[in-house]
Amino acid sequence: MTVHFPFQNSYSALPDSFFARVAPTPVAAPRLIKLNRPLAAQLGLDPDLLETPEGAAILAGKTVPEGADPIAMAYAGHQFGHFVPQLGDGRAILLGEVIDRDGIRRDIQLKGSGPTPFSRRGDGRAALGPVLREYIVSEAMYALGIPTTRSLAAVVTGEHVIRESALPGAVLTRVASSHIRVGTFQFFAARRDTEAIRRLADHVIARHYPELREVERPYHALLAGVVARQAELVARWLLVGFIHGVMNTDNSSVSGETIDYGPCAFMDAYNPAQVFSSIDEMGRYAYANQPRIALWNLTRLAECLLPLFGSEQEKAVAEAQDILGAFSEIFSATYQAGLRKKIGLFSVRDGDEALIQDLLDAMAKNQADFTLTFRKLGEAASADATDVRAQFVEPAAFDEWAGRWRARIALEPQSAAERQAAMHAVNPMFIPRNHRVEAVIQAAVNNDDYAPFEELVQVLAKPFEDQPEYTAYADPPLPDQRVLQTFCGT
Template sequence: MTVHFPFQNSYSALPDSFFARVAPTPVAAPRLIKLNRPLAVQLGLDPDVLETPEGAEILAGKTVPAGADPIAMAYAGHQFGQFVPQLGDGRAVLLGEVIDKDGIRRDIQLKGSGPTPFSRRGDGRAALGPVLREYIVSEAMFALGIPTTRSLAAVVTGEHVIRETALPGAVLTRVASSHIRVGTFQFFAVRRDTDAIRRLADHVIARHYPELLGAERPYHALLSGVVARQADLVARWLLVGFIHGVMNTDNSSISGETIDYGPCAFMDSYNPAQVFSSIDEMGRYAYANQPRIALWNLTRLAECLLPLFSDDQEKAVAEAQDILGAFSETFSDAYQAGLRKKVGLFTERDGDDALIQDLLDAMAKNQADFTLTFRKLGDAAGDPAADDARAQFMDPGAFDEWARRWRERTALEPQTAAERQATMHAVNPMFIPRNHRVEAVIQAAVNNDDYTPFEELVKVLAKPFEDQPDYAAYADPPLPEQRVLQTFCGT
């Protein structure tokens, strides 16, 4: 059997300055860990063939499939606020693009496939742990309904990579609407290559914002579209307690997808200042800072687009500022609407935002678990005797005082108790990728070559809004000795 990828490659048809042509570096003994069969089918690929040894060789970069045009994309970026004029894909190779069954163009990229001209003295490889983390979290985000890159496959290479110690090497096959970032525009802006910026913007409009084709001011409309998608995306992150961990401009996708799952994590106890990333020493990318940082990143994009707005610098800046000004309202509307759904409010009344903020304040003060508080609040909406939400608070009386006001407010809603519970459970997950669970999966795989915990966790997270009684323990917060205080970048 032959593995067939119906590649149609548009990015590699752009000028050579946009990328470097480079093939993946072959590995010793690739072995498939996991194939995302439903995603393979969605992409028009044959999962049975991908699960063969020949398929594993392609997914590990040992064999380049027919029709591929492998490239490493060029980009720059602000990393923790410091600008680096050249970054690029240092350990990833874009094999090509396919049109999926919905008619959407998707990148297929190998992450951890060896050095490229952008590796900056790195080995271009990935360790097994970060590959499993990205597979788990990206697929969990998809199941939660959050725009994200996806994971098609994870393969061990039969080789070791050297980090602090020798670790099993692995390759992740990542699928994205594209891998174009804010940093891609910055790469050309710092070189004052306005023609390339225009070419890139036109490509992005055609690929991600086709409704803007023929617009009177397409580049203004492009910035507006990216602002709207990023505002909505970050609101969705906050509503599930997600912390990206490294919101550099090179990790900010133009398509509005979550990309680059490095030291990411989900909160257990609610804490707006929560940071997990070991490299975020100043808390720049803390949970509550994410909207502000998203706007900061978008401002950097706007700076790149100014030459396309007007030859009059002052006019261009004013127009960009006007577009950026929509971010706060768009984010706030999406976030507040999401919070109202989480607490079972489906009409808007004065005092709702304050009521919800009082709950968040009480949760922070009482170290209440973010996910379970909202999930169990849905139980309380259906059954006033249910007290699992109350049990999340160190001082249950703090919940009682708030719940009294909440019940008075929900009594003004038209839904029945059962309808309210069902609707709340549809937006409040029972299961998230708990950090201690992800770490346990990684340790079992790395230390014992045991992927049973990985398979089970992926299975549970595929249905985050269902109760799944047989797997109820996966919803539990960590015990004190299980808490994960830091997560690490996989570079």
């Protein structure tokens, strides 16, 4: 049988200025590393056929499946605050779109599939390490319940790419609600192409916000919808200690999904100023800066949409500012609600925010592990606090706070067991710890050994379960295992 993709493409039906038609560059000897079989089935694809040599050839870009309409999408973007009027998919090609089993339209894109007109002298390829990192982290985010692009497959190409050294080449098949970014709007705004902005906005509304098609002011409502989704998304990042690492406007999705896992990382010890990205020398995208940067990016989107708000510039600006003003409230409401759940509160009382902030301050001063502190706090709700105290350099700092916390939870009727269950449902035991991800990458790159990768993916698929046989995966790194920098892979 032939591998069949039930493509129903819509983005490639937009004007030619939105993309460049380009086929993937064939590779020498594609070999499937990993297929996400449940996701394949959700997309209406046959996992067994995708695991054949024919399937591997498609997932590596060596063969273009019937019905595909391969394109590289055009976009611009602010990179570390500096505007670049043309970026685009320099190493990614959108094969097409399918309607999944829930009736949701999904992009299927090959990342690392060769040069495009937007490659800017790059080779358009991906090294194995970044492909494995994106597969691991994007699927971990999905398991954590955070909106994200997903990974359908990873394939080695049988060729090498040259970075600092020769590295095994690979291709990631990425799945998204769409790959439309703030930078996509900026591409047309930079060219003063208002009609293209309108076409793009209409496409985004139809695809991501169909409930807005009949409202009186759809473009105002579109901005409000993107603001709300981004505010909620970034709040959820912070609640699991995630640092995107490169929140440029071209990495900001209008669908509200996390996109582009380059130099991303999860914190070990809690530190609001934590930066891992090797290219973020000024800490622009540090952990605690992410809400501010998200609002900055959304302001750039608002600027693009202003021509659609009306001909009166001053009025349009005021309306956009009013919409953007909702960001802080939505973010704060999502973040504070999430923090209350993390410490086991079922109701809202005066003083809760201060109680939570005091815990975070104590964690920062005592280098407490972000993930394990909250996980072990759940156990302290029904048992002794030995494990959570051990996360603090000075356990007395926790004891002082814990007395106030116990007095607070005593005001609620839930049992200790109910509280622990609720806390464990939002506080993961397992995250993609940097040292574990790096160890997996090294085993694959140096020894062609994918067993550690398979095991890590398996553990991270159940982040809220104890999994006693894999307890070591929850451990923070030893001093000599700490990963201090992550890299974008280009």
